[in-house]
Each structure stands twice: as C-alpha cells, then as structure tokens.
Amino acid sequence: DQQVKQNSPSLSVQEGRISILNCDYTNSMFDYFLWYKKYPAEGPTFLISISSIKDKNEDGRFTVFLNKSAKHLSLHIVPSQPGDSAVYFCAASAGYGGSQGNLIFGKGTKLSVKP
Amino acid sequence: GAVVSQHPSRVICKSGTSVKIECRSLDFQATTMFWYRQFPKQSLMLMATSNEGSKATYEQGVEKDKFLINHASLTLSTLTVTSAHPEDSSFYICSAHSTRPRKNIQYFGAGTRLSVL
Numbered sequence: 001d002q003q004v005k006q007n008s009p010s011l012s013v014q015e016g017r018i019s020i021l022n023c024d025y026t027n028s029m030f031d032y033f034l035w036y037k038k039y040p041a042e043g044p045t046f047l048i049s050i051s052s053i054k055d056k057n058e059d060g061r062f063t064v065f066l067n068k069s070a071k072h073l074s075l076h077i078v079p080s081q082p083g084d085s086a087v088y089f090c091a092a093s094a095g096y097g098g099s100q101g102n103l104i105f106g107k108g109t110k111l112s113v114k115p
Numbered sequence: 116g117a118v119v120s121q122h123p124s125r126v127i128c129k130s131g132t133s134v135k136i137e138c139r140s141l142d143f144q145a146t147t148m149f150w151y152r153q154f155p156k157q158s159l160m161l162m163a164t165s166n167e168g169s170k171a172t173y174e175q176g177v178e179k180d181k182f183l184i185n186h187a188s189l190t191l192s193t194l195t196v197t198s199a200h201p202e203d204s205s206f207y208i209c210s211a212h213s214t215r216p217r218k219n220i221q222y223f224g225a226g227t228r229l230s231v232l
Contacts, residue, residue, distance in 0.1 A: 002158075009156075034220070043121070043208050043223030044159070089159065102149070103221060105158040 003027045004092050006106035013113050019077040021109050023090030026071065030092040034103065035064060035075045038087045047088075048075070080113045087111070118142055119211050121224025128199055129232055136194045136227045138209030144189035145211035149221060150182070153206045162207075165192045199231045 005024045013019045023033075031052040036044035050057040050064045050073070057064050063076045077084055090106040118141040126134050138148055146167050151159040163184050164172045171184035181203075183195040192211075196203055206228055210221040 004158075036223075041124075041226070041228075043119070043210075043225045046220050046222065049220070102161065102164065104161075105151075107156070107158040 002106075003030075004090055004104050004106040006088075006090055006109050008109050009107070010110040010112070013080045013111065015082055015113055015115050016079045019075075019080045019084065019111055019113065021075040021077075021088050021090075021111065023073050023075075023106055024071060025073075025092050027092070027094065027104075028071070029094040030104075032093045033064070033066060033073050034091045034093075035062075036089040036091060036105075037084075038089060038108070044089055077111075080111075082113050082115055085111055085113045117213055117220070117222045119209065119222045119224040121209050121227055123227060124225060125228045125230075127230045127232065130200050131198055134196045134199055134229060136196075136207055136209070136229075138192045138194070138211070138224050140190045140211040140213070140222070143211070143213050145192075145213060146189060147212040148186060148192040149210045149212070150184060150192075150194050151208045151210065153208060153226075159208060162194075196229065199229070201231045204229055204231045 003026050034049040035047040037047050038044040048059050048062050048064050050066050055066050066073045087108040087110045089108045091103040093103050120139045122137045148165040150162045153159050162177045165184045165186040167186045167189050173179045186192040208226040210223045
C-alpha cells in the first residue's frame with residue numbers, strides 16, 4: 001500500500017504560468033516532507049522541504065504548502081520556466097531530527113513547461 | 116556542497132556475475148547512506164539503510180545475501196549485486212544523509228543503470 005501518492009503522472013504548463021504538483025500521504029506519523037526534482041539519467045536533486053509544524057515554506061519561485069488535516073501537500077512553481085521540466089518526487093519521513101532520515105517516495109509527476 | 120558520486124553510471128553484465136556499485140560523499144561525512152531501486156514508471160524503493168561501521172538494515176523482501184552492502188568509511192558505501200540475473204536489471208541509486216549544509220536532507224548520486232543479459 002502506497003503511503004505517499006502522486007496521483008498525476010504528468011502535468012503540462014505554459015511558460016510563465018503556475019505549476020501545481022500535488023501529493024497525498026496516509027501515514028499520520030510523517031512529520032517531514034520534501035520535494036525532489038529529477039532529470040533523466042540523473043539522481044534526484046533536493047528542492048524544498050517542510051516540517052509538520054509549518055503549513056508553508058517558500059524558496060524563490062518554489063512554495064510548498066502542507067495541509068495536515070487533509071494529509072496533502074503541494075508544490076507551487078511560479079513562474080514556470082522550460083528548465084523546470086523534470087520529474088518531481090514527493091517524499092516523506094517520520095521523526096524529523098532523527099538520525100536515519102528514511103524517506104518514502106511517491107511515484108513522481110512529470111512536469112513539462114512549454115515555451 | 117553536499118555532492119554524492121556514484122560509480123559506475125551504467126553496467127552491462129552477463130547473468131551469474133557480480134557487480135559492485137560505489138557511492139561516495141565527496142565533501143561531507145555521511146554516517147548513513149541509503150540504497151534505492153527504481154523500476155520504470157515507479158517510485159524510488161528503499162532497499163537498505165547503510166550505517167558506517169555496522170551491518171546494513173534491509174527492507175522487507177530484499178535479500179541481504181544477494182545485495183551485499185558495505186559501509187566501511189564515513190564517505191563510502193558499496194552495493195554488490197551477487198550472481199546477477201536479468202530480473203535484477205534496474206536503476207540503482209544511492210543517497211547520503213547529511214545534517215550539513217541542510218539538516219535531514221538526503222543527497223543523491225546520479226544512479227547506476229544495471230542491465231543483466
């Protein structure tokens with residue numbers, strides 16, 4: 001049973017518009033969430049994270065929103081750029097501040113930003 | 116900072132041979148490293164957690180005798196796929212857990228594409 005779900009396998013957005021990538025989770029013990037970006041034939045690159053004590057974290061064009069009651073988080077990219085085209089993975093872990101840092105990943109959403 | 120190097124990037128081998136994959140943290144010390152496997156259109160699946168100086172912890176369903184993990188130093192972990200078979204063909208990715216420059220972040224290598232003929 002998937003604990004982290006990204007229900008949209010792909011998303012296409014026009015350059016300059018907002019990209020919204022969604023992620024749902026089922027494990028209420030998760031208290032730390034991350035977004036990774038992955039280009040083909042490369043490993044994932046850390047993008048942004050949020051702990052469960054917050055509901056929003058912003059870093060430049062990237063903002064992550066967390067709705068704990070709905071067990072839902074989203075990544076907003078605005079404005080979207082062609083270079084943002086990649087697969088985005090949502091990941092979650094339990095025990096922020098712990099030493100292990102085990103992550104559970106979603107299946108990813110492929111974002112295509114068209115010029 | 117926080118660069119993880121994984122080598123080789125691609126391996127093609129015959130069935131029955133063993134393949135070793137190296138994962139190095141280049142500019143930080145990683146007491147914990149992770150090994151993942153990714154099938155096409157699937158998520159990254161954690162195979163095992165590797166702690167420096169101790170035995171790896173394997174996830175359920177992962178054969179520890181088939182996937183040998185060694186974490187002999189704070190900057191190097193290796194995964195050896197023993198007696199590889201075609202069903203072991205996959206994309207293997209390592210990551211290193213770091214508390215610096217960012218707390219509780221895993222930094223990933225570029226992955227190894229294993230093809231077993």
